[in-house]
Amino acid sequence: MGKPLVEPAKILKDGLSLAYYNRDYLKTTEDFTAYNTSSRAIDKMKFFQLFATGNYLPMRLAGPGNQYRLYKLAPRVSDDIHSVLQSYGKTALAHYKMEGKKFPGLNYTDIDGKVYNSKNTKGKIVVIKCWFLHCQACNEEIPALNQLVDKYKNRDDVVFISLAFDPVEKLKAFSKKTVFKYALAPVKESYIEKDLGTNEYPTHFVINRQGLIVKVVNDADELAAALNNEAGK
Incomplete structure (x- = not known):
């Protein structure tokens, strides 16, 4: 040892x-x-x-x-x-x-009106980021997350969604000033903290093709490692 x-x-x-x-x-x-x-x-x-x-x-x-x-x-x-x-x-x-539990309540509409749910993501790896606009650490990691999206841009079986408890108007204004390549979906804070069971930001979930949670992390590097492992299966 x-x-x-x-x-x-x-x-x-x-x-x-x-x-x-x-x-x-x-x-x-x-x-x-x-x-x-x-x-x-x-x-x-x-x-x-x-x-x-x-x-x-x-x-x-x-x-x-x-x-x-x-x-x-x-x-x-x-x-x-x-x-x-x-x-x-x-x-x-x-x-x-x-880990190993069903990811709850996957049913979101992003700021462009695109719907993501358990049916249209079935058989895909889903990466979820929980955050809010005034979270400094959440914003600082965006360039690294954009690089991650670029890495998998030719993979139709990998989906990136961010869940923020900010008003849709503020998320739209943010998207006009900042390049963030995840889908931006507004949700209630209670959904993140009660249904998903987290009050630390950012928190990332990697969900496998069966809709089960494989990893929960708070760091972009650990997210990249977890996704690389799951996408290689």
């Missing part, structure tokens, strides 16, 4: 260091092997459940493939670090629990 790519002391010294580690190394939406604190393999559900307590840090290990070993936080670690880890872990656990 490889050594940690970053030593726990460096990761846990402050909130900024933990945030950078989360951004650069914690890629738990990709396939990985999980180990407990004793370096014994455990299933992913148990891994995410422990992560969600806020008492463990998933240490990315050097070596082939993606490997994580849980590290039990020492008593001296601040409550703030525990809280941040718990937040990361709860999100990861919630996303993992969505």
Whole structure:
């Protein structure tokens, strides 16, 4: 088993260091092997459940493939670090629990009047982005998402839809100023937060040809990896 790519002391010294580690190394939406604190393999559900307590840090290990070993936080670690880890872990656990479930309520009309529903997307891979216009991170990732759309432009079996809880008039005004190659569909905020079960933005869903959720991510790079994996099947 490889050594940690970053030593726990460096990761846990402050909130900024933990945030950078989360951004650069914690890629738990990709396939990985999980180990407990004793370096014994455990299933992913148990891994995410422990992560969600806020008492463990998933240490990315050097070596082939993606490997994580849980590290039990020492008593001296601040409550703030525990809280941040718990937040990361709860999100990861919630996303993992969505995998394999039917995507709910796929029935949208975009700002141009085009309808997307479970019937006309049957047999296709559907990529959903949940966001809102004043979300900075949501806007910053648009160039990367446009590149993703371009990559699959010759694939009729891949559909890109963005769901925003902004008024249709504001979405139309946005589309005149900004190039965003996803379909723009207005929805109610309650649909995203209650039916889809997310209140973090942006959140991306990759839905397979059978209408089942295969991945839920919050990052454009992780989305690209998940879509590449699904589109290659």
